[in-house]
Amino acid sequence: MTEQNKERKHVAIIGAGISGLSAAYYLQQAGHSAVIFENGKRIGGAIQTSLKDGYLCEHGPNSLMVNDQRIADLIEAAQLGPEVLVANKAANKRFIVHEGKLQALPSSPLSLLSTKLFSFKAKSRLLKEPFMAKRAADAGSESFADFIRRRFGPEILDKAAGPFVSGIYAGDPNRLSTRHAFPSLFELEQNHGSILKGLIKSKREIKKGKGNPHRLAKREIISFKEGMEALPKGIATLLEDGTLFLETKLGGISFNKKTQRWHIDWKGKNGTIGQGSFSDVILTTPAHKLEDLPLEDEILDAVSQVPHLDYPPVAAMMLGFNRSQVKHPLDGFGMLNALGEKSKMLGALFPSTLFPDRAPQDHVSINVMLGGSRTPEHAKMSESAMKASIMDELRRLLGIEGNPVFSNLVRWEKAIPQMNIGYGSALKQIEQCEKKFPGIHFQGNYRGGISLGDCILSGITLTEKISS
Ligand SMILES: Cc1cc2nc3c(=O)[nH]c(=O)nc-3n(C[C@H](O)[C@H](O)[C@H](O)COP(=O)(O)OP(=O)(O)OC[C@H]3O[C@@H](n4cnc5c(N)ncnc54)[C@H](O)[C@@H]3O)c2cc1C
Known part of the structure; x- marks a missing residue:
């Protein structure tokens, strides 16, 4: 040196x-x-990526959100531009499992009005959010669950925000600190008095080229040809x-x-x-x-x-099926359980929908996550018990017939902080x-x-x- x-x-x-x-x-x-x-x-x-029997398995992260020009610049500098795969448009659709059924989470204000996922009471509570009083900044003591309940009501927590906590952190909304785990939501309330007002304002700012100069107007979820x-x-x-x-x-x-x-x-x-x-x-x-x-x-x-x-354990079980075995079109990013749903799974991703060549021709892949802060014991089940219990649920939810033709299990003893x-x-x-x-x-x-x-x-x- x-x-x-x-x-x-x-x-x-x-x-x-x-x-x-x-x-x-x-x-x-x-x-x-x-x-x-x-x-x-x-x-x-x-x-970590592996390719087995024609299935591309992501052991850890499945995708990268490109929402900042500096991330896009790094990808270009690394000459990965030609390798980039932008997620299928279907990725905008996310399913919530509620009372044993898949329901699409509304992705626009119009679909929010028409969705049956939320009750009329929950929808009107959501619309009141911009007029709710702002709470003074705390030092990180308000849980994410309390924050969402306070601003949007309990149903939005159970059927939308809570499931996303499983998808991002495999975490427990009652324990995660809003200030530290979701700093941008925390700041929206602090800076704009409301999450919805803040989101609309920052969208406008990005369009006008104001605010964070690196922020991209169009966010993309990507992966790479080889994972x-x-x-x-x-x-x-x-x-x-x-x-x-x-x-x-x-x-x-x-x-x-x-x-x-x-x-x-x-x-x-x-x-x-x-x-x-x-x-x-x-x-x-x-x-x-x-x-x-x-x-x-x-x-x-x-x-x-x-x-x-705290780093709870997470298991990821990738399952492969012949397309004809699965009734559901798997036309979305994946599915997450509403809070309180009786399930061994945290949720599942549909990798073969998101990106091409994730499964052999005429086959599909489903990546199921288990464990996390609320149900760490599910990540520790034996492989056979885990597969049997996942298949029980997938047969019911996605109309799957028969057994998977491929499976790959990855266990993270300590997954995500x-x-x-x-x-x-x-x-x-x-x-x-x-x-x-x-x-x-x-x-x-x-x-x-x-x-x-x-x-x-x-x-x-x-x-x-x-x-x-
Ligand atoms: C199952 C799972 C799914 C995820 N999904 C997504 C996703 O879809 N999208 C997303 O954006 N993020 C996702 N994440 C989060 C993201 O992958 C991680 O936050 C990120 O990769 C962490 O990177 P890191 O470099 O900080 O740590 P790590 O990747 O943990 O790297 C730390 C490195 O330190 C090395 N090391 C450890 N001890 C020593 C030592 N004594 N001496 C020298 N080296 C040492 C390790 O070998 C390792 O290489 C996921 C994470 C997991 C676990």
Whole structure:
């Protein structure tokens, strides 16, 4: 490792998931040097794709929302433009399972009026939202369930907002903090006094080119021809030679108070020993892996709550069928259970509808999610019990005959961090630790948002912080 001059920062990044790769790319673009230490054999972290018997299986994220020009620019820079698959228009249709039946969630004001999913009382309650008084900002103590009930009423929580919490976080709306898990909704109320008014206003602003200059007027859900793994692989091609240290075990990460620099030593594959001095260290491992890092006790003590953030288990069972076995047209993004619905599933995606070539010809695929904060035990069922119970439900809901011709199970023991009530004090610890130990940055998906887009944009924010 060479000595840096004053302007050029020398940064060590721990973890080669989307957060680590994006941070390295933006840092190098800004003229800094960055290396990534990854203890696994592969890059991409939670982004994992496999192709089995003609079925493309996403073990982690199934798609990426492109709603910011900077995400689109990164995809172009990685020369992934020709690889991009934009989700089928059917993706706009999302089904809610309510009282054992699939019902399309309204996607326009007109369909909202005509839908049978919501009662007349719920619809009129929804229309009152713009006139509801705003509540003063809290420090993160209002749950998402309380927030939605307060602004929109209980039915919207049970049949729309609650199911989406399962789809995004596999979380529990009674425990997630609105301020920390859904900061943009929180801000809409704070800045505009109403979610609906705020949404309409920000749509108008985007059209007029006002507000966030990066925000795209048309949001797109995308994947890549060879699946989501194309994204980390594409970003890796943009990194300078010698950036990635795979299969590397860190021996120590220590801060020298005198020089204000970070000293790291490591053991690479083939047993090579290395060490280096860095201005900054970015930790992008999941929070529950922080205690595995050879950090000084003083640092771990300073962020003692962070490794204990809740990461519920999730299982994803991908099932394949002959098209003729499935009566339902699967003409949507997927289905999510209304709160209170008796089901072992959190919901399911319809990958072969969303993107082409996800299943062999004349076959379809359904990716079922189980577990999460409310029903973690469902992610831990035996594979045979899980398949039997899913099939029981799918036969009823989608009119499926016979057994799946393909199945693939992925289990995430600790899947997605939950920004639950109380998260604010873990965040405060992180901020204080970063002040006490200049140059350390906690930047996994437990900070700044869990979506892939958030993880990418966090790399930009962090580069700006480090550059300043
Ligand atoms: C089942 C599932 C479905 C999802 N679906 C979507 C979706 O459809 N759309 C979406 O936008 N998001 C989705 N997400 C969320 C998104 O995938 C993640 O938030 C994101 O990929 C996290 O990236 P990361 O780089 O922060 O962390 P990770 O991907 O966890 O990467 C961390 C890296 O650190 C490495 N590491 C760990 N310990 C060490 C160590 N001691 N030394 C060195 N390296 C170490 C790991 O090996 C890993 O490579 C989903 C997540 C899951 C689990």
